[in-house]
Amino acid sequence: MSATTAMEVTIEARRILAVSISKLYASRTQRGGLRLHRSLLLSLVMRSARDIYHSSRESEVLSGAQSAPEEPMDTSSSPGEQTRLPEPQPEPQPVLNSTETAPEEPDNTEDGCDSEIIEDKENLSPAKQSRKRRGKASAAPDFLPSKRARLEPGEERYEVPLGSCRAGESLTTLSLNRVIPAF
Amino acid sequence: MLCAGPGGGSNDVQWCFSQVKGAIDDDVAEADIISTVEFNQSGELLATGDKGGRVVIFQQEQESKNKLQCRGEYNVYSTFQSHEPEFDYLKSLEIEEKINKIRWLPQKNAAHFLLSTNDKTIKLWKISERDKRPEGYNLKEEDGQYRDPNTVTTLRVPVFRPMDLMVEASPRRVFANAHTYHINSISVNSDCETYLSADDLRVNLWHLEITDRSFNIVDIKPANMEDLTEVITAAEFHPNQCNTFVYSSSKGTIRLCDMRAAALCDSHAKLFEEPEDPNNRSFFSEIISSISDVKFSHSGRYMMTRDYLSVKIWDLNMESRPVETYQVHEYLRSKLCSLYENDCIFDKFECCWNGNDSVVMTGSYNNFFRMFDRGYQQDMTLEASRENSKPRSVLKPRKVSTGGKRKKDEISVDSLDFNKKILHTAWHPLDNIIAVATTNNLYIFQDKLN
Numbered sequence: 001m002s003a004t005t006a007m008e009v010t011i012e013a014r015r016i017l018a019v020s021i022s023k024l025y026a027s028r029t030q031r032g033g034l035r036l037h038r039s040l041l042l043s044l045v046m047r048s049a050r051d052i053y054h055s056s057r058e059s060e061v062l063s064g065a066q067s068a069p070e071e072p073m074d075t076s077s078s079p080g081e082q083t084r085l086p087e088p089q090p091e092p093q094p095v096l097n098s099t100e101t102a103p104e105e106p107d108n109t110e111d112g113c114d115s116e117i118i119e120d121k122e123n124l125s126p127a128k129q130s131r132k133r134r135g136k137a138s139a140a141p142d143f144l145p146s147k148r149a150r151l152e153p154g155e156e157r158y159e160v161p162l163g164s165c166r167a168g169e170s171l172t173t174l175s176l177n178r179v180i181p182a183f
Numbered sequence: 184m185l186c187a188g189p190g191g192g193s194n195d196v197q198w199c200f201s202q203v204k205g206a207i208d209d210d211v212a213e214a215d216i217i218s219t220v221e222f223n224q225s226g227e228l229l230a231t232g233d234k235g236g237r238v239v240i241f242q243q244e245q246e247s248k249n250k251l252q253c254r255g256e257y258n259v260y261s262t263f264q265s266h267e268p269e270f271d272y273l274k275s276l277e278i279e280e281k282i283n284k285i286r287w288l289p290q291k292n293a294a295h296f297l298l299s300t301n302d303k304t305i306k307l308w309k310i311s312e313r314d315k316r317p318e319g320y321n322l323k324e325e326d327g328q329y330r331d332p333n334t335v336t337t338l339r340v341p342v343f344r345p346m347d348l349m350v351e352a353s354p355r356r357v358f359a360n361a362h363t364y365h366i367n368s369i370s371v372n373s374d375c376e377t378y379l380s381a382d383d384l385r386v387n388l389w390h391l392e393i394t395d396r397s398f399n400i401v402d403i404k405p406a407n408m409e410d411l412t413e414v415i416t417a418a419e420f421h422p423n424q425c426n427t428f429v430y431s432s433s434k435g436t437i438r439l440c441d442m443r444a445a446a447l448c449d450s451h452a453k454l455f456e457e458p459e460d461p462n463n464r465s466f467f468s469e470i471i472s473s474i475s476d477v478k479f480s481h482s483g484r485y486m487m488t489r490d491y492l493s494v495k496i497w498d499l500n501m502e503s504r505p506v507e508t509y510q511v512h513e514y515l516r517s518k519l520c521s522l523y524e525n526d527c528i529f530d531k532f533e534c535c536w537n538g539n540d541s542v543v544m545t546g547s548y549n550n551f552f553r554m555f556d557r558g559y560q561q562d563m564t565l566e567a568s569r570e571n572s573k574p575r576s577v578l579k580p581r582k583v584s585t586g587g588k589r590k591k592d593e594i595s596v597d598s599l600d601f602n603k604k605i606l607h608t609a610w611h612p613l614d615n616i617i618a619v620a621t622t623n624n625l626y627i628f629q630d631k632l633n
Contacts, residue, residue, distance in 0.1 A: 016466070019524055032279035032302055036364055036383040037414045037433055037473075038529055044469045045523070052466075 006060045013053035020046040196615065197631040198578045200571055202256060204241070205624035207569070217620040219607055223287040223295065226611040229257055229618055230297060231625055232282025236266040238299055238352075240310060254616065257627055261310050263352040266301040278303050284369050286378070288391075296355070298378060302365040305380055307356035307391065315343040361387050361397045368418045374425040381418035386430055388442075400448045401430060401440065416474050416531075423483045427452075431488060435472035439499065455486075455497050457504045467519040467528060475531035480540040481612070487543055489534040492516060494545050494555065509555040509562065512547050514585045514596045527601050537610045546605025549594070550621050551581055567605060567619045567626040577631060 024042050027034055206215060214235025221230050229241040239262045244255030269278040279302055288296040294311040319341040322330055364382035371378045379400070380387050386401035401418075405411055413434040421427035426442045438451035459468065471491035479486045485506075488495050492513060495505035511532075515522060522528040527548070534545040546552045547564075555562045564581045571578055584593035607620040615630035 016520070016523070023526075031277050032281075032365070033274070033276040036411075037367075037416065040411060040414055040433060041470045041473065041529065045467065048466055 006056045006063065009056040010053055010060060013049045013056060017046055017049040017053060020049065198565060198617075198628045199575050199631050200573065200578065200626070201254075201575075201616070201629045202627040203569065203572055203624055204239075204257075204259075204627075211623045215623040217607060217623060217625060218281050218283060219285050220609045220618050220620050220625065221285045221287060221297075222609050222611050222618065223297075224289055224612060226613050226616065228260065228287070228295060229609070229627075230285045230287070231618075231620065232265065232285050232299060233623075234279075234281040236264055236268070236280030236282060236301065238263055238265045238282060238285065238297075238308070254614070254629055254632070261350040261352050263308070265299045265306060265308065266304065269303070271303075283366060286369050286371050288371055289375055291375075298369050298371065300366050300369050300380065303359070303362055305358040305366070305369055305389075306354050307358070308352050309355045310350060310352045313349045313351060314345060314347075316346045317341045318344045356391065356394050358389055358394050358397065361389075367416060370418060370420045370428065372420045372425050373423055377425075379418055379420060379428060381415050381430060383414040386415065386418050386428075386448075398446070400442065400446070402447065402449060417477045419477055419479055419486075421483055422479050422481060429477055429479070429486060431474035431477040433473040434469070435474055435490060437474065437477060437486070437488060437497065453499070453502050455502050455505075457495070463516070465516075465519060467523055470523070470528050471519065476533040478534060478536060480536050481538065482540055485540065487534055487536065489532050489545055491528065491530075491532075494534055494543060496543070496557065507557060509543070509553075511545055511553050512583070514583055518596070522601070525601060527604070530604055530606060532605075533607050535608055535610045538612050538614070544608050544610060544617065546608055546619070548601050548604050549599040550603040550605055551583075552605045552608055552619055565628075567621050567624075567628075569624075572626075575631075578628065 020042050024039065024046075027038060027042075205217075206212075214233060214237075216234040217231050218234055219230075219232040222228070223230070227243050229243075231239050231241075233239075240260045241257035242260035243257050246255055265282055266280040268280045270276070271278055281301055282299050283302065284298075284300050286298045288298070288307075290296075294309050297308050297310070299306055299308060318325065319339050321335055321338055321341075322332065324330060358380070362380065362382040362385070364384050366380055366382050368381040369378060376392075377388055377390050380389065380397075381401075384402065384404040385399055387397040388400045389397045401415070403413070403415060413432045413436075416431050416433055418428060418430035421429075427439065428442070429437050429439045431437045435456065437455040439453040439455070440448035441452045442448060444450075444452060459472070474488045474490050476489040477486060484499060486497050486499065488497065488505075489511075492515060493511055494509045496507040496509075498506045519528060532546050534543060536543055541558050542554055542556050544552060544554045550567045551564050552567065553562060553564050564583070565578045566581050579592075582590075582593045583599070584590060584595050589595050603621060605619055605621060609618045611617065617628050619626045619628065
């Protein structure tokens with residue numbers, strides 16, 4: 001069940017990411033030029049979608065792998081993820097929300113969620129180190145073409161399989177850090 | 184000054200249709216989309232700006248004792264092209280002519296002055312009346328053609344003779360080249376000599392007489408643009424204290440700055456921020472917490488902010504949280520994903536106070552607009568539509584059904600037309616007259632006089 005929900009979340013996050021990217025590209029041809037405020041908000045949504053996408057992909061992979069001795073904490077935390085998911089909601093957002101919170105805060109219910117999901121480092125399981133996730137997150141999602149992106153210093157190259165591409169050849173791999181400096 | 188309430192309950196104010204301006208047909212020309220609405224300080228003049236760069240000013244007729252309704256109608260007073268589309272050759276960018284904001288200067292003589300701005304340039308316009316014209320020139324004919332000097336045999340003194348009233352608008356100052364980013368706000372200082380203009384990252388202070396120089400008073404541009412986390416969304420001067428202004432951010436914070444403290448007001452005197460409700464955390468929390476408008480109350484004691492779903496009233500003496508919060512259309516919270524896809528989540532709604540700060544108003548979708556009475560704690564939803572446009576017809580309050588059962592006369596959330604949005608509203612400073620802009624029409628409503 002958690003695999004299905006995680007997959008739904010993955011699909012939703014991927015869809016939102018694709019919608020955001022197309023909005024960003026469309027705004028380039030808008031009259032008056034790129035709007036900084038709108039681009040900032042788009043990049044915030046894209047960042048959240050990207051992070052959620054990768055974290056739910058991880059949980060998909062983990063729930064798929066029956067035994068993972070090198071990652072004992074994850075199998076114990078996945079029941080925590082299951083209990084944390086609310087009743088099925090018509091809108092995907094609350095599901096996204098709960099998946100976002102579950103990896104960060106398996107132990108407490110009080111802290112508010114943060115857009116920066118790597119905040120709560122103390123409570124992260126060792127397998128979900130923020131550094132490791134960031135490295136994965138900065139790589140291209142698999143639904144974009146695998147054109148090699150220019151890396152930021154410190155980023156690691158992560159091999160991405162060719163996946164279904166929604167936007168076509170003109171859509172190059174987008175490093176989110178380069179969105180705002182375009183101004 | 185009339186005491187205004189939204190209606191219903193113990194405070195019976197009923198709003199009536201008065202006038203509607205603009206084209207009737209549904210096919211809206213993009214240039215006709217209204218982008219700003221502003222009354223002047225006396226309420227006699229009402230200015231609108233549109234996407235085509237035009238400014239239209241309406242003037243209220245003098246009160247007629249004959250008519251039942253002794254408030255004058257608003258008729259076109261002046262129309263002029265304020266801004267034209269421009270091209271920035273260096274950046275290969277077109278600069279839109281859309282009027283983002285209009286602000287009136289306090290009137291000092293017979294002429295009226297207003298500031299209008301597009302994304303990059305602010306202009307000071309003088310609107311003056313001419314009802315006399317000199318006649319009897321010696322060297323010119325009446326039609327303006329020059330006479331042959333040899334035919335002049337007598338000399339006469341030209342005299343002023345009455346003529347049909349002509350209203351002229353002339354640009355007196357052009358304040359250009361001071362903003363790298365898009366201007367979102369202008370605000371005239373209570374000293375009537377200076378004004379501020381704000382773009383996404385900077386706030387500049389101008390003197391109304393000096394166009395070739397402005398002072399940068401706020402700069403939130405980070406050294407590395409990759410570190411950008413918030414932008415300025417609105418700014419306004421305090422109505423009474425000429426040293427104080429506020430600016431709001433895309434993160435939902437408001438900073439109050441005192442220009443006496445330092446030349447550069449990057450560090451705020453006060454920071455107004457409400458802690459986020461963790462129960463409402465969602466994927467689009469950041470977008471909906473972005474403040475789209477900030478307005479001081481006329482008294483200067485309070486300020487109001489508008490974010491996507493709510494209106495908040497802040498006491499300037501309390502930074503930790505607003506003193507009042509009004510939900511504009513909470514039923515949209517579960518629809519944020521769809522609103523993101525159709526771009527509605529990026530809509531920037533404005534808000535306004537009534538003359539005695541007892542009621543606040545803001546727009547919504549489906550051509551609905553909302554009023555919140557702070558004293559009686561009542562709220563009302565009204566609709567601006569041609570169907571309710573019989574003269575002096577009382578507007579019926581509207582209701583959006585949020586639960587499963589839809590009552591009669593209620594409208595369900597799914598039937599709302601998100602293309603019909605009211606972003607700009609204005610309240611007459613001294614009377615219960617409101618101007619509400621739909622996409623390309625301007626509605627004027629007033630309360631029912633008994």
